[in-house]
Amino acid sequence: MxxxxxxxxxxxxxxxxxxxxxxxxxxxxxxxxxxxxxxxxxxxxxxxxxxxxxxxxxxxxxxxxxxxxxxxxxxxxxxxxxxxxxxxxxxxxxxxxxxxxxxxxxxxxxxxxxxxxxxxxxxxxxxxxxxxxxxxxxxxxxxxxxxxxxxxxxxxxxxxxxxxxxxxxxxxxxxxxxxxxxxxxxxxxxxxxxxxxxxxxxxxxxxxxxxxxxxxxxxxxxxxxxxxxxxxxxxxxxxxxxxxxxxxxxxxxxxxxxxxxxxxxxxxxxxxxRPTYLYGVPSVFEKLYKNFLRAAQKEGRGALFERAARTARDFAAAEERRRLGTGPGPGLDLRLQHGLYERTVYRRLRAALGGRVVRGTSGGSSLDRGLSLFYEGIGVYVHDGYGLTESCGGITMQPLGREKSGTVGRSLPGTEVQVADDGEILVRGPSVFQGYVGDEAATRAALRGGWLATGDIGRLDSEGYLTITGRKKDIIVTSGGKSVAPALLEQRLRMHPLVHQAVVIGDDRPCVGALITLDPDFLTHWRAALRLQGDVTGREAREENALREEIARAVASANSAVSRAESIRVHRVLPEPFAPENGLLTPSMKLRRAAVVRHYAAEIEAMYQARSRGRRGPSETAEWDEPDDVFR
Incomplete structure (x- = not known):
């Protein structure tokens, strides 16, 4: 510990x-x-x-x-x-x-x-x-x-x-x-x-x-x-x-x-x-990014935006290395490129946020490191925060001048954080709750010797920066015994402009799978941008094939962040989003994973059965090597 x-x-x-x-x-x-x-x-x-x-x-x-x-x-x-x-x-x-x-x-x-x-x-x-x-x-x-x-x-x-x-x-x-x-x-x-x-x-x-x-x-x-x-x-x-x-x-x-x-x-x-400080959940910052991209593409400036976004991330990463003492900071060429995009792109993006935002906080679930670097690079540092209801909110914060994207920072003064041997994050301090109303057994289970057992898993680095890797109850164990934390894969999937939501599954299955919903606004824009020619029937088929390829690219990008054994091998695109109204999201926009699995049990079974039928050979384990593109 x-x-x-x-x-x-x-x-x-x-x-x-x-x-x-x-x-x-x-x-x-x-x-x-x-x-x-x-x-x-x-x-x-x-x-x-x-x-x-x-x-x-x-x-x-x-x-x-x-x-x-x-x-x-x-x-x-x-x-x-x-x-x-x-x-x-x-x-x-x-x-x-x-x-x-x-x-x-x-x-x-x-x-x-x-x-x-x-x-x-x-x-x-x-x-x-x-x-x-x-x-x-x-x-x-x-x-x-x-x-x-x-x-x-x-x-x-x-x-x-x-x-x-x-x-x-x-x-x-x-x-x-x-x-x-x-x-x-x-x-x-x-x-x-x-x-x-x-x-x-x-x-x-x-x-x-x-x-x-x-x-x-x-x-x-x-x-x-x-x-x-x-x-x-x-x-x-x-x-x-x-x-x-x-x-x-x-x-x-x-x-x-x-x-x-x-x-x-x-x-x-x-x-x-015109706020000066912006807060939200990751989906808000993801949506803002996708809106920036969509607006640029509509103006015929999509390629320019993507170059500017890449430069913003590179510039912020170099600045991070400088402030952490692991690098010299942005070189001359990068500073010149960043200055050019500041005049032509970044200030326009800040204007869309009201023109006065200087910093922001994302909470509720993990924010993609690349997205945090993008916002820092355009002049709005957005850090990933960490807290839960039982801790009255905030537990950590980025130390000023030593911010490290991809982590949730260090614990607040007066608050202590431990990581147990099994990876669970434990918290102690004045903001820890008094207990669950009318449930002493649950209170005793959560409070262990003055420490709050958060149910989250993570790691502390040598400088005390905390990285959240998932929830204990969300860990997937495949039929082959592989344990997989779904948060990173889901986060990477959502970064594709067409992907709205993602739920990674695979408990007691031969491989990891994913259920995906599409961003309706970006999908409409994407369809219009295709400009496919030919008869309606042929055009629809080509459009569906193009969409399959885009989602396959999103899956491949997500898989690049994990080992081969943890990667997504089957996926299905669903016809409707997860929402509080259909009981698949909480009011605070968190996934009800068990409800999603129950609701789409038939689709999940069909997804794995289709993959199984498409494979031949005596070795069941070896048959799940390449990603599938099951599409609905």
Missing amino acids: RNVALAPAVTPPFTGGLADSVFETADRNPTLPMLARRADSTATGWEEVTAVEVRDEVVDVAKGLIAAGVSPGHRVALMARTRYEWTVFAHALWAVAAEVVPIHPAASRDQVEWILRDAGCVAVVVEDEQGVMTVGTVCARLPLLRHVWQLDAGALSALAERGAVVPYTTVESLRRIVLPDATAAVVYTSGTSGRPMGCALSHRGLAHPCDTLLTGWGHTAAPAGEQAAVLAFLPFSHVYGIMIMLTCVRGGILLGHEPELTEAALASALATF
Whole structure:
């Protein structure tokens, strides 16, 4: 077992609760823009709300909660998209010593009922009539549930009116009794297998990674002299989103809210809000890259973009070697090429992100090293972050001036990381959760002598940089006994412009296989760019053959990153994407692997049977040497 000793935490002692930062910022800098929202769904402009205005609204809602009977220790669910009211409501609940229970607004009726019952919620905040209907179908089986408040029906105003008779001093007295180790939120795991479990997270635990990042890295979130600005668009129902929200509120970073997760809405929000720091999951950064490529190809500049992208990666890799002391940095020719593309390509790409982004963070799963180098090369350093619900989010960060792409950096000051003999990552520190609500056995299994067993596998290098290689439960064991971590193969597959999603399979099978979905936008563009001639029937056949060849190239590229025994030998392209709506993705966009395997059991069986029928010879093992291109 290896452990890397780290410097002590540099943050000031944490006292009180999470709501305090709203009040303290309002006292210290009342006119500071704190939150931003669109006036309506069609507006392009943003309405900024100052610190004192946010505090006053938080107080008004808190008074309404008190009048409605919400007391310290009560749990209230927030079931809404990423919007301004979510942030206000959460801080109002913390101001009265209540606990937040986030629920994804697209959660099924059964999921909503389970979380509301398991957490013992006394109230739930929903977004619209659909949310009211979902809760309404299960509320008869929830005896503790007393209130359903609807944001689109003016819940905040109604609560403020109801609480008008409650004195301000009552809110203050409740806010001041909140202790750092009191539970602030019960955040449910994504539920990639089995029922989601509620993780009890303390005020101190949630604040620690935020304050540590602000202390050590906050000055890098914006150009010198500018207020940092972050656009929130990932769900606040996930700890990643909550961590971003709290970092902004606690650090005086302007937080914009974009509830729509569509590509058009995000592009518009980036262009009009103009964040200085960009965060997302790998699929967001992959999609942005593919959009850059597609736009360049439409303008007849595809070859130019690909040369510029290659130069960006080479330049960033050379810079990385320089800062790590393993190389001299970019040579003259590379600097000249990079300077040329800066004028002709890179600044246009940064303009598409709003023109002010200087850095970014990817979390949720591993970011491809080549993609990280690409963004660094165009002037927007995007690092891969690591954390989980049970750790209140952030565990690691890239040390400034010593960033190493392809890793998730080093553990935050005050947090310790070990890698056990079997490769499992163990974490200890103030952000580790209090336990699973109502499940002592699961809590004991996760917390071993003060260390959180993350379920992730990885490795630490000699300098303490952590690389995530997969999840223990995701390891594939073929019928020949070969253990394969699917994450790297899936990551490499997704880097092909035509590939949207990939799931690597192969448990108890003679070889590794893959299920692939296609990016619909890039597929449309690719078809148009083919310009195949001839009759319709012949053209369709040639188009399908060309598509087979492209996917085969994607598979070959992925296979180049692993040994022959670990490589993909069969694959199938599926007709529809994995999505939360079909139960194949979690609300936080993580794969439900077991559900995917069950859903496509017939296709998987046919894929392997087709491959088997196509082989001859007495040796079963030797027959799986070349990749197949089973296509649907």
